[in-house]
Amino acid sequence: MDERNQLTNCLFLLTMRTGTRALSGLEKGQLWKTEKGYIRIWHIGKRLIEYKMMREPGMKAVKTQMTAIETLTEYLKVQKAVLIVASSAVSPAVSRA
Secondary structure: OOEEEEEEEEHHHHHHHHHHHHOOOOOOOEEEEOOEEEEEEEEEEEOOOEEEOOOOOOOOOEEEEEEEEEHHHHHHHHOOOOEEOOOOOOOOOOOOO
């Protein structure tokens, strides 16, 4: 019976480890190019991702949308998206006098 419990515990730990591993290479600040336009990764949570879809990379007034990380990953694969900008480094806050 102890062997069975050990096997169950090992399988449980293995499942937890693979479950916590990142499923995709999506990072905050990435810019992806698709046939229809561009997608900027805005914020990544545990299960959801916020992104902006735009026609041109520099557009300002673009609505932020949210979906599951797996959904956006699959969309990028289907659209054969190309990574244009890997990620933008967060610039330090500039103090104003």
